[in-house]
Amino acid sequence: MYKMTKIGYMKNYFSILLIICVVNFLSASEDTKTKNDPPTKKKAFVVMIDPGHGGRDTGTPGTGRYKTTEKDIALDVSLALGKMLKKIPNVKVIYTRTKDTYPTLQNRAIVTNKKKADLFISIHCNAQPGKKGTAYGSETFVLGLSKNKANLEVAKRENSVILMEDNYEETYGGFDPSSPESLISLIIMQEEYLDQSIEIASYIQKEFKTTGKRKDRGVKQAGFWVLSKTYMPSVLVELGFLTHKKEEDFLNSKKGKSVMTKSLYNAVKKYISLHMDTSNEEEITEEETEEVKTSKVYKGITFKVQLAASSKKMATKSYNFKGLDQISREKVNKIYRYFYGKTSDYEEIKRMKEEAVRKGYKDCYIVAYKKGTKISLAEALK
Ligand SMILES: [Zn+2]
Missing domain, CATH: 3.40.630.40 (Zn-dependent exopeptidases)
Known part of the structure; x- marks a missing residue:
């Protein structure tokens, strides 16, 4: 009909x-x-x-x-x-x-x-x-x-x-x-x-x-x-x-x-x-x-989650970072910065940031690098 x-x-x-x-x-x-x-x-x-x-x-x-x-x-x-x-x-x-x-x-x-x-x-x-x-x-x-x-x-x-x-x-x-x-x-x-x-x-x-x-x-x-x-x-x-x-x-x-x-x-x-x-x-x-895992890869960009900054040098071990692994450290002007994760996938890093927040890193944020140089997130996402 x-x-x-x-x-x-x-x-x-x-x-x-x-x-x-x-x-x-x-x-x-x-x-x-x-x-x-x-x-x-x-x-x-x-x-x-x-x-x-x-x-x-x-x-x-x-x-x-x-x-x-x-x-x-x-x-x-x-x-x-x-x-x-x-x-x-x-x-x-x-x-x-x-x-x-x-x-x-x-x-x-x-x-x-x-x-x-x-x-x-x-x-x-x-x-x-x-x-x-x-x-x-x-x-x-x-x-x-x-x-x-x-x-x-x-x-x-x-x-x-x-x-x-x-x-x-x-x-x-x-x-x-x-x-x-x-x-x-x-x-x-x-x-x-x-x-x-x-x-x-x-x-x-x-x-x-x-x-x-x-x-x-x-x-x-x-x-x-x-x-x-x-x-x-x-x-x-x-x-x-x-x-x-x-x-x-x-x-x-x-x-x-x-x-x-x-x-x-x-x-x-x-x-x-x-x-x-x-x-x-x-x-x-x-x-x-x-x-469903979503992904959004930005070629040539590396994202990390900055967890903390401190004058104290700590081992990048998970027991120092509330159980989070994939920790890296960077020293800038006598200050150590600690990061979680390393990926070109922006969706992935957002998931990792959420995980870090859940573990207690309430103020953590995503940072971006291009060829090893830190750039603003806005620039990275262009
Ligand atoms: Zn609803």
Whole structure:
């Protein structure tokens, strides 16, 4: 029925999406059936789990009563979910991050596509704008047009992490997270996966309601950058509101995390069982965990993390530097400078700096050298 020529494709597509919104087809209470089952079922299944945010991008801080923020809860639930899913035969789990690091949204999408994942799940926590703190409950998003203000706000907030990235204007081709027009420009290519994205999203919401005993805010559509660039069924999960005290307590608790993990697991397992060919007795994949490692190499430049400067000469051993290895020393005007790491990869050195900060070198910073001469970081990154 929806067979159409390329001309008029976009126009028709937009109208279809609008109709979908109007009739509220996405109500979670409605049982969504897979209308277009893939012709061939997969013999192995790759799940890409994307813990939202990370590193200097903390995500929502919630009420501020906890040291942990959105990025921590997202990571805990993601790792626990992956651990459970890996036990299913022939299921492979990959993460966009397994530590407190920040892969750019672009890199998350690139690697997910490269790994040919069969399902992409981005895990987040919600925040209500303003100080009311009354909104609570769980919701799952698929990519789509939304005229609903609240949905737009969620997409804006999740997309806005882009603004924290270096050179975001270049990377995201003028994409402006705060403009509705920019959001609309994202709605491409995902149509092919929309049915299946809605299918997994409804399983997730059903589980949040039954297993998780959460308020079901439903399956929703909005323009999320990361969902628009992954070419497989993709959902973005908002576990709950960290701006809601009770829900924040729940999501920070061990029990809360485990209940949410179990809900996600049940939903993904159901989806996999319907989309994977389980007749294959032989196990063909070993357990594997990978992490997206991004890199940005600057030829001829060496980056290091300066940890400390002192008049005291110390051995460059890890026991002198809170367990960090790869320590080097440089003497300038009777002062010894101590460095951690040595690489031409700027992404790598940023990871190393984060590690140094975690170890207690709160004031450490990245320095750059060209042919052995120190240059400013700005110059090195040109
Ligand atoms: Zn988020």
